[in-house]
Amino acid sequence: MRKEVRTIVYDETLKLEAYRFEGIVQPFPNHFHEYYVIGFVENGERQLSCKGKEYTISNGSIILFNPNDNHACSQHDDGTLDYRGLNISKATMLNLIEEITGKHKLFGFSKSVIVDEEVCCYLKSLHEMIMNGExxxxxxxxxxxxxxxxxxxxEQPFDEGIPECRQEIEKACKFMDDNFxxxxxxxxxxxxxxxxxxxxLRAFTREKGVTPYRYLETVRINEAKKMLEKGVSPIETAMLTGFxxxxxxxxxxTRFIGxxxxxxxDIFAQKDEEE
Structure with missing residues (x-):
């Protein structure tokens, strides 16, 4: 089996993360992110679940996740996965949208999986530039x-619609956000x-695509990322995020982030030393 290689680079100029996984077999459980994800499969085949739909992704597949899109994936065969991706915060995306369209309003992606040669060409080229420090x-x-x-x-409007029990579900989320x-x-x-x-349990899972417990786990992991980026030690981060x-x-x-x-x-510590 090929050796797994996992590389993440934070680009200070573009204000986004670029990451590359090579030879990966690790499954990722159902979860969501606070940010946008744009990525493509270089090699391998995986079964992807996103917002209740099932996809088989393989070489050339591009994934487009909006913030809070619940998703999970696992290896479809005995092979491994080579994957490149970009994590883009809502603040960075809002600036990009305003630069391109003049509108100060978030957009969402209308599809979770696409095959688009033009987009793939831009994405591969951009990813290489970030990794190589162009x-x-x-x-x-x-x-x-x-x-x-x-x-x-x-493009589609970034609107989650009005779910059943919306106010109650949002109150549940706020309680977990405030007390994670x-x-x-x-x-x-x-x-x-x-x-x-x-x-x-029924209304929350139907609306958010994850259970309340998985929502809480994801909130904790997202907060942990922010702390680690600021240089907080892993042991202190674990204590501060409720683990x-x-x-x-x-x-x-490791299960959620890879x-x-x-x-x-260390990625962000090295970045600070270089500045």
Whole structure:
């Protein structure tokens, strides 16, 4: 079996993360991100689930995830996965949209999986530039060309619609967002939201695509990323984000992000040393 290689680079100029996985067999559980994800498969075949739909992705497939799109994937065969991707925060995306369209409003992607030779060409070229530390002008130009094409072909309003029990579900989310560092029980969430356990679990999972517990896990991991980026140690991050111990935290972080928290922290420590 090929050796797994996982590389992540934060581009300070573009304000986004570029990452590359080579020889990966690790499955990723159902989860979501606070940011946009744009990526493509270089080699391998995977089964992807996104927002209740199933896809088989392989060489040339491009994935487009909006913030909060729940998704999971696992290897489809006995092979491995080679994958490149970009993580783009909502703030960075909002600036890109305004630069390209003049509108100060977030867009979403209308499709989760596409095959588009033009987009793939831009994406591969941009990813290589970021990984190789190419000049800022060329990278920014390539990013704007790629995003202009994506907006033109796959834009949709960034609107999640009005779900059943929306207010109660949002109250449940707010409770977990505000108290993620504490030990949280289902009874507490139900009391705060005003829903019974069965109603909460059904309505929450239907609307968010993940269970309340998986939502809480994802909130904790997203907060952990922010702390690690600021140089907080993994052990302190584990304590501040509500994990029982560092081992528990490391296992979850690696499952969701694909690399260990110490490695993720070192990426940003190296960036600070270079500045």
């Amino acid at each position: 000049t800022d002008f060329e990278k920014k130009e390539q990013l704007l060309l790629m995003m202009s094409t994506l907006f033109q072909k796959y 560092s504490d030990r949280i029980y289902l009874d507490q969430i139900c009391k705060y939201s005003g829903l019974s356990k069965s109603t909460l 029982s111990d560092q081992s528990h935290f490391t296992n979850y972080f 690399i260990a928290p110490s490695i993720y922290r």
